[in-house]
Amino acid sequence: MVKTIDGGVNAAKGYTCASIRAGIKESSTKEDMALLMSEVPATVAGTFTRNLVKAAPVQWDSDIVYRVKQGRAVVINTGIANAVTGAPGLESCKKTAEKLSNLTGIPAEQIFTASTGVIGPQLPMDKILSGTEAMLPKLSDTREAAHAAAIAIMTTDTKPKEIAVEFSLGGKTCRMGAMCKGSGMIHPNMGTMLGFILTDAAVEYELMLKTLREVVEETFNMVSVDGDTSTNDTVLLMANGLAGNELLAEEGADLNEFKEALHTVAEFLATHIAADGEGATRLFTAHVVGAPDVETAKVLAKSVITSNLTKAAIFGRDANWGRIFCAMGYSGANFDPNKTDIRISSAAGEIKLVENGLATDFSEEKALEILSPDAITATCDIKSGSCEATAWGCDLTYDYVTINADYRS
Amino acid sequence: MVKTIDGGVNAAKGYTCASIRAGIKESSTKEDMALLMSEVPATVAGTFTRNLVKAAPVQWDSDIVYRVKQGRAVVINTGIANAVTGAPGLESCKKTAEKLSNLTGIPAEQIFTASTGVIGPQLPMDKILSGTEAMLPKLSDTREAAHAAAIAIMTTDTKPKEIAVEFSLGGKTCRMGAMCKGSGMIHPNMGTMLGFILTDAAVEYELMLKTLREVVEETFNMVSVDGDTSTNDTVLLMANGLAGNELLAEEGADLNEFKEALHTVAEFLATHIAADGEGATRLFTAHVVGAPDVETAKVLAKSVITSNLTKAAIFGRDANWGRIFCAMGYSGANFDPNKTDIRISSAAGEIKLVENGLATDFSEEKALEILSPDAITATCDIKSGSCEATAWGCDLTYDYVTINADYRS
Numbered sequence: 037m038v039k040t041i042d043g044g045v046n047a048a049k050g051y052t053c054a055s056i057r058a059g060i061k062e063s064s065t066k067e068d069m070a071l072l073m074s075e076v077p078a079t080v081a082g083t084f085t086r087n088l089v090k091a092a093p094v095q096w097d098s099d100i101v102y103r104v105k106q107g108r109a110v111v112i113n114t115g116i117a118n119a120v121t122g123a124p125g126l127e128s129c130k131k132t133a134e135k136l137s138n139l140t141g142i143p144a145e146q147i148f149t150a151s152t153g154v155i156g157p158q159l160p161m162d163k164i165l166s167g168t169e170a171m172l173p174k175l176s177d178t179r180e181a182a183h184a185a186a187i188a189i190m191t192t193d194t195k196p197k198e199i200a201v202e203f204s205l206g207g208k209t210c211r212m213g214a215m216c217k218g219s220g221m222i223h224p225n226m227g228t229m230l231g232f233i234l235t236d237a238a239v240e241y242e243l244m245l246k247t248l249r250e251v252v253e254e255t256f257n258m259v260s261v262d263g264d265t266s267t268n269d270t271v272l273l274m275a276n277g278l279a280g281n282e283l284l285a286e287e288g289a290d291l292n293e294f295k296e297a298l299h300t301v302a303e304f305l306a307t308h309i310a311a312d313g314e315g316a317t318r319l320f321t322a323h324v325v326g327a328p329d330v331e332t333a334k335v336l337a338k339s340v341i342t343s344n345l346t347k348a349a350i351f352g353r354d355a356n357w358g359r360i361f362c363a364m365g366y367s368g369a370n371f372d373p374n375k376t377d378i379r380i381s382s383a384a385g386e387i388k389l390v391e392n393g394l395a396t397d398f399s400e401e402k403a404l405e406i407l408s409p410d411a412i413t414a415t416c417d418i419k420s421g422s423c424e425a426t427a428w429g430c431d432l433t434y435d436y437v438t439i440n441a442d443y444r445s
Numbered sequence: 446m447v448k449t450i451d452g453g454v455n456a457a458k459g460y461t462c463a464s465i466r467a468g469i470k471e472s473s474t475k476e477d478m479a480l481l482m483s484e485v486p487a488t489v490a491g492t493f494t495r496n497l498v499k500a501a502p503v504q505w506d507s508d509i510v511y512r513v514k515q516g517r518a519v520v521i522n523t524g525i526a527n528a529v530t531g532a533p534g535l536e537s538c539k540k541t542a543e544k545l546s547n548l549t550g551i552p553a554e555q556i557f558t559a560s561t562g563v564i565g566p567q568l569p570m571d572k573i574l575s576g577t578e579a580m581l582p583k584l585s586d587t588r589e590a591a592h593a594a595a596i597a598i599m600t601t602d603t604k605p606k607e608i609a610v611e612f613s614l615g616g617k618t619c620r621m622g623a624m625c626k627g628s629g630m631i632h633p634n635m636g637t638m639l640g641f642i643l644t645d646a647a648v649e650y651e652l653m654l655k656t657l658r659e660v661v662e663e664t665f666n667m668v669s670v671d672g673d674t675s676t677n678d679t680v681l682l683m684a685n686g687l688a689g690n691e692l693l694a695e696e697g698a699d700l701n702e703f704k705e706a707l708h709t710v711a712e713f714l715a716t717h718i719a720a721d722g723e724g725a726t727r728l729f730t731a732h733v734v735g736a737p738d739v740e741t742a743k744v745l746a747k748s749v750i751t752s753n754l755t756k757a758a759i760f761g762r763d764a765n766w767g768r769i770f771c772a773m774g775y776s777g778a779n780f781d782p783n784k785t786d787i788r789i790s791s792a793a794g795e796i797k798l799v800e801n802g803l804a805t806d807f808s809e810e811k812a813l814e815i816l817s818p819d820a821i822t823a824t825c826d827i828k829s830g831s832c833e834a835t836a837w838g839c840d841l842t843y844d845y846v847t848i849n850a851d852y853r854s
Binding site: 085086087088089090117119120121122154155156157266267344345348349351352354356357358359361362364365366367370371373374390393394395432433434436437438439440441 | 494495496497498499526528529530531563564565566675676753754757758760761763765766767768770771773774775776779780782783799802803804841842843845846847848849850
């Protein structure tokens, strides 16, 4: 049984974290670096952006995930993405890891780096290195430290995103703590910008990587804020085994429990990224049911939440179901428009807008009421099977334009 | 030699047009219907939306293009798209054609219909039929009538889009007149919302259809306003042969001339749709060169002009080349980021932002100056061949959100 508990990224046994203001973006006064640390080497899995243009930390981290397979620490910075920075950019990752390695004795190849911010500039290495050193004595297992770290990794996010869960493997109580940042350039073809999930369970590498990929596919990869896939998307999962469970290495009830825990954490973070998308005022969920296969359901659901016209209508609380239908039509997925039903629902109720491909005689007044709360779901039933999928997005607002018209300044 | 002349949709021999306010959208006082007429049956070609959800007029018109292959008239309305209207919607197209057929003796199956506006509602057939009848006595070959028709088919367009050209086939002077409407829900996977191109040249059906498809692929299909492919996209090309040229039925110099005329007209309309995209303040052109094949160049160019983040940066006159690079990276096309150059140019000059995958030391001041005029081009050189492609889009602005947050009211 997976239970959500009060906690953040350092909730599981043997993990600490710290954060600091290194002053990477001079105009900002908030903390801009965070450090995550495991007391012992952890098995690591990760998923990374499929953008052909991969930021330096993505290249650095994927080498650890696929070759080293063990990690102890993560150094995170905001302000500059260290993307499209060529060989000097990769060198910056190496220098950061080596600095922490010199200070702690942890092998440099067990130290991840993660960056988010503007594409192009090189990292100010003096600030990164002194920031890294300054965080070491601050490492802590407190709730406050986790919360501060979740805030430190935010860019245009308006709220920190963190969660912790408790679950049980072979009679041992395990924990999983996580944080992430999202906001803009969110249309992961992998996961979101930066997500860190730390557990004290003991899990075999291949099984953990496979499970992470499956969960990411159903959660982070079903979120879109603006259709732009970042160069830095990274989700890291570390498992240090300090909960003392017998190594989880095969399918069965324990794996199901672990997967459920991971799914709970990932879905929470993914939906909160969508709800806190740049400029967003509403979480907009598309739920496609009655599909002949999951892939069809996914393609339809993602097309609906990605449509600028639909997103603008959600912002305007306009029951413009034609745009939802239109987005399904151009998605590339095959379905019969004449069998399709569309309903919208929220805390204020549910209403059917389309039945068998034709508009119902719905009440605009009632529709406006249902479209007013801050979480709206469109359910599209294509009545051709029993598969389903859910995708999460947000509305398109004036603030999205404001935030992105001059992000660099 | 193709020459642009002053003229609109009725510029070629034997074509007349008319427009009227039928009152389809009661809140609007502008004209909302237009009628195009050829004196004699014309050979017709057309391209239509690839959205699985096809509006009734798309179904009606494609039957004429693919089965009948001849047309005499087009009845156009704005306000209601007659999309997702089922059997009654198709019946409305038939009734409209039959009405005009009864009044004129033209076979109903030679009468196109075209609609644009809100998806869902049925057409108010009393208004459509009386509007159609009332336009007949107004049919005219004057410049004013063409201009009025181009205005009548506008929805959220801020400017009418019309052009005429003169060209020569086998020593005979031919003309081609055209108009279109664009604005929102523009990401044609075929052509734009509604485009009408009328020529007095005599062209064989199959050759004309093939040529139209090729030209649409390079023009209308390279435009995106918001990534949403409409249910109603239609481009119709009519050729009534009244210029008296010998039937154009094979490859050669005459076909090249005809294709150049069509390309001139289609590119003019396509770029004007982009520049007049909903809420747009700037035409944004992406020109990809040095590609190993045209498809790669097209995919990259379209990805750049479709990126919300890039579009918002163009609105903000922000030389955020990282977003252009990022959009190239997630496009799905293969290229070497480390060989890529990116330049931006406008009437105010040109500046190189990226060279071999790394930022140049460009002047922000100079970049701001170049980003200030109302037409901006990004040129991306991937240095892997000699193929190229151009795509046209626009910036993402507050007004796009305003227009689309409550379009139906």
